[in-house]
Amino acid sequence: MNIGIVAHVDAGKTTVTENILQLCGIIRQAGRVDHGDTLTDSMELERKKGISIKATPISFMYKDTKINLIDTPGHVDFVSEVERALSVLDGVVLIVSAKEGIQSQTKILVKTIRDLQIPCIVFVNKADRLGVDIKNVLSEVSKNFLGKTINMQGIEKEGTKDVLLRPRSYEELVEEAVELLCDLDESILEKYIGVSPSPVSLDYLYDRLQYFTKQANIYPVFMGSALHGLGVRDLLDAIVNFLPLSIENDNAPLSALVFKIDNNISAKDKKVYVRIFQGGIKIRESIAFHDTTEKVKNLRALENGKVVNKDYIGSGDICILTIKDLKVADIIGEKTEAIKKISIASPAxxxxxxxxxxxxxxxxxxxxxxxxxxxxxxxxxxxxxxxxxxxxxxxxxxxxxxxxxxxxxxxxxxxxxxxxxxYKETPTEKASAITRIYSGGNHFCAGIGFEIEPLPRGQGLQYESKVSFGSLEKPFQNAVEEAVWKSCKNGVYGLEITDAKVVFAFSQYSSVESTPADYRNLAPLVLMEAFSNSSMQMLEPILEFELVLPEHAASRALYDCRKMNADIWETKNGNGEFIITGLVPVETSKHYKLLLASYTEGCGIFITKLYGYKETEFDENKIDKDNVNPATNKGLYLLQKFQ
The missing domain is CATH 3.30.70.870 (Elongation Factor G (Translational Gtpase), domain 3)
Structure with missing residues (x-):
């Protein structure tokens, strides 16, 4: 079982992880973030700053189940670590602070969990904190999960050190559970209120809730205070009961994904973390990735808080390799449906x-x-x-x-x-381009044709091949796809291309001369010609923001928002604070945190997350002059390839 702990910064996710490891005997005493002695925050910087920077995998046994747990960063600046972890997980535990409730990063995580249908348990932490409103937090959680949550515990004396937890009684649980389950299983509706209704037992309700949680249709909620170890054992029990086990399929062809790399530069040691979705990896066996194969000389696994050498690691598990040419997001063996492409955010x-x-x-x-x-x-x-x-x-x-x-x-x-x-660029109309073998100045033994079309804003870059593997073998098609993704990083005008669909629609092949390298080198020329045949639009990144500052600085803040061309959604005040929410361009706001800290004496908070991209006028000053567009600088591109 591979699970992740995800949360907004300061929700207490590393403290939850430490208490889980203590209960499972991996550590004697749970460390504390503020003491700088946590196991998963192993970097000296993480301990100094009191925040998680890297996603850290660790393994332990609980009730005869091997659990690989990944503790992820909570700060939005390290969301890429979260993104990579989510791509290899069977389920997640989302930590929500009972004090702060659902926050901006939490909303992003919830939407991603819902959209990708990742089984999830919610753990409301810090239930002992003074002033918490558990009822309101549970309502917020339910709203963000579109009403598909169910609270599994009763709580008393919340907001005090004497807080108590207990399982909800049958009478407390049955009506809410049946209402949720009836939408998913008609037999439950028949059992409960049918022509001949029969009692629905508590065991049966739990069985159905566990089943549909594993299908990502229901999200059970548990509570506690990890700092005091309260509710952590209940959470562990929920992990093994409500989240799915990894699917074991050792006899299928190998399919695995690189999700994390640790480089020890001084020791020249590279650890490559790989999730195996099907098949298995043996020591001294050759594995295939890109257009090459390489022998596995070192094979290690995560076991009981340690890294151990292994001769074989099977499907559903995580292994560590030392192959230098492997990169994050590389697929080893076959690409299967189990490997998800996850995109939460991108740097602006x-x-x-x-x-x-x-x-x-x-x-x-x-x-x-x-x-x-x-x-x-x-x-x-x-x-x-x-x-x-x-x-x-x-x-x-x-x-x-x-x-x-x-x-x-x-x-x-x-x-x-x-x-x-x-900034990014996007096509505004459909276009195409074709280059045949050794025609029109084509120096490569390959023929390629692309069709491109614009997509709605926020759809990113999509790729599709209409060329059958019977016409062009997989290594050649992989070379084309890799070239497409790489070329679109520096599009027609040196900006990354987004909100576009690229279709590989035509190919020519010589069984005697053609190589995957021919297709990899030709693809950028043809692709950029296709995009050049379309009218390209420049896009600028827009942030969703929340500005919180003392009431006396409200007029200055509103002036700043107008100056930054912000689109204000809402303003409200109370308890001496003034809050502004809305949208603002990255370009006009990228230095605002420093200015805000200056005029509020450090009391102002400017929270942002990438909202999306919108059209703007082309400005050559914002374009990388060093970019070489293969379509318009063909000679220079070929010179680089044949040097």
């Missing part, structure tokens, strides 16, 4: 990085390259000489963490400059 800022000491350019380049292997959303780019190095980032907290990480672990002092907004 790009920044140039420079070492304070120019002599460290090469070393900084190598370090950033290794860090971007761990987090591909950084999208590190630059030349090996270190003259121009860029990173994609979510926000200022991530910038601060990268600065400290490079300084403390790698003795590299850096500075950021040129904080840029990541």
């Amino acid at each position: 800022l790009r920044v140039q990085v420079q070492p304070k000491n120019p002599a460290n350019k090469r070393r900084l380049y190598e370090t950033l390259f290794a860090l971007s292997e761990e987090d591909p959303m950084m999208d590190f780019s630059g030349d090996v000489r270190g003259d121009k190095m860029y990173l994609n980032l979510f926000g200022e907290v991530q910038m601060e963490i990268i600065t400290l990480l490079l300084q403390e672990q790698y003795n590299l002092d850096i500075e950021f400059s040129n904080l840029l907004t990541i």
Whole structure:
């Protein structure tokens, strides 16, 4: 069983994890985030800052069930770690603070869990905190899960250190449970209020609730206070009873996904974390990825809080490899329906990085390259000489963490400059392009045809192949698909292409001469020609924001919002606070947190999340001049390929 712990920052997810590990005998005493002694926050920086930065997998046994648990970061700047973890999980535990309730990051997580139909248990933490309103929090949770939650516990003396939990009685549970279940199972409706109604036992209700939770149709809610260990054993029991076990299918062809990489640069040690969906991996066996195969020389598994060597690891489990060429999101073996492509958010800022000491350019380049292997959303780019190095980032907290990480672990002092907004481009009409083998200046033994079309805003980039594997074998098709995703990072005008569908519609092939490399190299030329045949529109990122500050600063805040071209949804005040919500462009607001801290003396809070992209006028000053568009710079592109 592979489960994740997810939450908004400060909801107490690492504390929940620590108490679970203590109950299962992995650690003697649960660590505390504020004491800097937690097991899953293993980085020195995580302990210093008191926040999780990386998703950390750890394994333990509970009631004869092996559980691989992934503790994920809660801060929105590290949402990419959450995204990668969700792609390999059988189920999740969503932690909600009873004090703060549903917050901005929680809403994003709930929507993702619902949309992807990931089985989920909700744990309302901090039930002992003064002033909590459990009834209101449960109502918020139910609203966000579209009324499909059911509270499994009664609570007394909430908001005090004497808080008590108990299972809900049959009388308390039956009406609510039957109402939920009737929409999913007509036999329950017949049992309860049919022509010949019969009693519905508590055991039967629990059985049906467990079944439909595993189908992601119902979301049970449990409560407690992890800091005091209250409700944690009930949560553990719920994990093994309500969340699904991994599907075991060792006899099927191998299908696995790389979801995490840890690079120890100084020791030149690379740990590649892989979730096996079907089949298995043996030591000294060759595995296939991209267009190549490589022998497994080291094979390790997670067991009881440790990493151990193994000769074989089967489906449903997580293994650790040391193969250097593997990258995050790589598929090993076959691509199956079990492997989900998850996208919660993408960075909206790009920044140039420079070492304070120019002599460290090469070393900084190598370090950033290794860090971007761990987090591909950084999208590190630059030349090996270190003259121009860029990173994609979510926000200022991530910038601060990268600065400290490079300084403390790698003795590299850096500075950021040129904080840029990541603009994108999208086609506005359908278009196509075809290039045949060795025709029209085609130097590759490949023929490719693409059709492209615009998609509604927020749909991202989609790819489809209408070419059968009988016409073009899988390694060649994989090469085309890889080239499409890579080429669309730097579209027609040097901006990432989004909200578009790319269809691989035509191919030509020579059984004597063609290679996958021919298709990989030709695809960008044909694809960018197709996009060039369409009219491209520039898009700018928009943030959803919540601005909270003292009432006396309200007029200044409203003035700032107008200046930033914000679209204000709502303003409200009370208890000495003034709150503004709405939408604001990234470009006009990217430095606002610093300004807010200055004029509110640190009392203002500016919470943002990426809302989406909207049309804007093309501005050449916002475009990467170093980009080489294969369609309009064919000679230079070919020169790069044949050097």
